[in-house]
Structures are given as C-alpha cells and as structure tokens.
Amino acid sequence: MLRALAVRSGRASSVVELVDATPASMAPGDVTVRMLTTTVNPSDLITISGAYASRTTFPFVPGFEGAGEIVAAAPDVDRSLVGQRVVPIGGAGNWQEYRTVPASWCFPIPPDIPDAAATFAYINPVTALLMVDSHVPDGARAVVITAAGSAIGGHLADLLRARGVAAIGLTTGRAGRSPADSGRFTAIVDRRDEGWRDALGAAAGGPVDVVFDCVGGPDGPLLMSLLRDGGELVHFGLLSGTPLAIAAQDRHAGQAVRFFRLRDRVYAMRRSEIEDAFARVFTQLRADRLGTPIAAEFTLDDLGGALRRAETTPGKVLIRIGR
Secondary structure, three states, rough: EEEEEEEOOOHHHEEEEEEEEEOOOOOOOOOEEEEEEEEOHHHHHHHHOOOOOHOOOEEEOOOOOEEEEEEEOOOOHHHHHHEEEEOOOOOOOOOEEEEEEEEHHHEEOOOOOOHHHOOOOOOHHHHHHHHHHHHOOOOEEEEEEEOOOHHHHHHHHHHHHHHHOEEEEOOOOOOOOOOOOOOOOOEEEEOOOOOHHHHHHHHOOOOEEEEEOOOOOOOOOOEEEHEEEEEEEEOOOOOOOOOOOOOOOHOOOEEEEEEEHHHHHOOOOOOHHEEEEEEHHHHHOOOOOOOOOOEEEEHHHHHHHHHHHHHHHHEEEEEOOOO
C-alpha cells in the first residue's frame, strides 16, 4: 500500500515521502480502516515543521483528518463494525491507504453524510463546538476571532451568531491567506486600517468577552487589551509557527489566558461525549453550517502536489485515496 512518511522536520512538500508499506498488524481491540479521503490541515503542516518538537517523533505518518471504511477487525472486536464508514481519530496517521487503529477511536459516519464532508468534520468543527461550550458564557455579547479567513474562524462565527453573540473577525490581510467570509461574521476588522480599534469597539459595543486566537506570536498583549475585565483569551493554534508571547503584566483585572488543545480535551472525554460532539457537528452540517468548501482535489499518488497547493494557495484540498 501507499504510505506517506514525514521523515524529518521541515517544509512538508520537502520532507514527506510516499513509500510502499505493509498495513500494520492488528492488536487486540484494533480495526483496519481503508482510508477513502483525507486532507492537509494546518495542524499537519505545523507538526511536520517541527513547531511541536517536544511531542513529535520522526518519522511518522501525518494526517489528522480523514474518512474511511472498516475492512477488518481483531478477534475481540464486534464483527458488525466491518463495512462501517468511520472517522478515525486519536492522532495522526490518515495519509495512507490502510490505517490500523483502536476501534474505540473510530466514530461512525451517518449514511447521509458524504465522505468529503466527514473528512472535515473533526478538527475544526469539534474544536469550535467545544471551545464555544467551554469559554463563551451565557450573556456574552461579543467575541473576537483572529485569522478570520481560516476554516475554523468561520465555524466559530457560525456557532456564535446562532447563539446571538457578535462574532468580530480580526484579520491582517496577509498574502496567501483566505479572505474572511463576511456573511458569517457580524463584522470583519482589518488591522491594517488606521482606525481598526475604533471599528472593532463599535462593532462589539465595547470591550469583548472572549478572544479566540489560533495564530500565536507576539500579539498576546494586543489581544488582551481588547478584553473586558474578567474576559478570556483562548489560544488554540499556532499558524504563525511561534508560541504566543504574553506576560503577567499584560493581563488586567480578572482576565485569563486559556490554552485549548483538541487532543488533550478529547483524551479526557468519555466516548459518549465524543459521539455527542460528532452528532452535533453532523446536525450542523445538515443545516448548512460548519461546512468546509473544497478548493482542489488530489489523489494520494499526488500528495506532493496537494502539499505544494496547501503551502502556497488559500483553500482546502481534498485527497482521495486508492489506486
């Protein structure tokens, strides 16, 4: 079978190789999933870059998102699972034709949800759901979302507006980034504009309750300055490739910095809670929310093309697996 390996840290298109491999043998509790689709998530590129060096061991098979079909099960696993379409989670490993994974980390895809939609149903939608549940209090008035053009930025805006909370997108207009979808946000503020702070304050009606940041870098003090007393900065990504810079003196009365990592949160959840999160995502997809537009399609054989596209051009790529 084809398997992608990140052989060392660096730019993904330079350090990921396609190799011939044998599917991993199953341990008790495992299933083998024939992968149908996958994609290149920013978390893949950031992990391959070496930004998370303390928790990344090379070589490894990347791919945090994907959809597949269970084709084999260990003797102690319910045989009725064979033939079921699933989203396998619990770590990277989806950039290959067959993935062996514990059955407990496979979550069923409803019959009416296409493979492509299921591919994108995990990282961004589940993260957005859990963060809004945990960090947006009842009565919240306004929330700022950095990297407003990102897929998860749009998901957060969808969920916030459904709750009656103003979703203020904050963007820098950097080259190579997708423009924010103005239809999903209450307002979009470009930091390149001279009066951006006044525009943000007017859109939010004053200091905001929460800032969701997936960029990191040196903007911690600036983002904290947008919060009301008692507000929260929730940091959940590293698009800049640089850790969030913030010091105790940057916080005002009662303000807090929270770090959200989907893997840590999911590992602390019961399976029933994860199933509920997926069910809520699928419900939102049926209502035409939390969707992810696909800008280009590739095959696993042309993973290099998919990586170069993801590194240089805005928009999500879908990778169809199988030869």
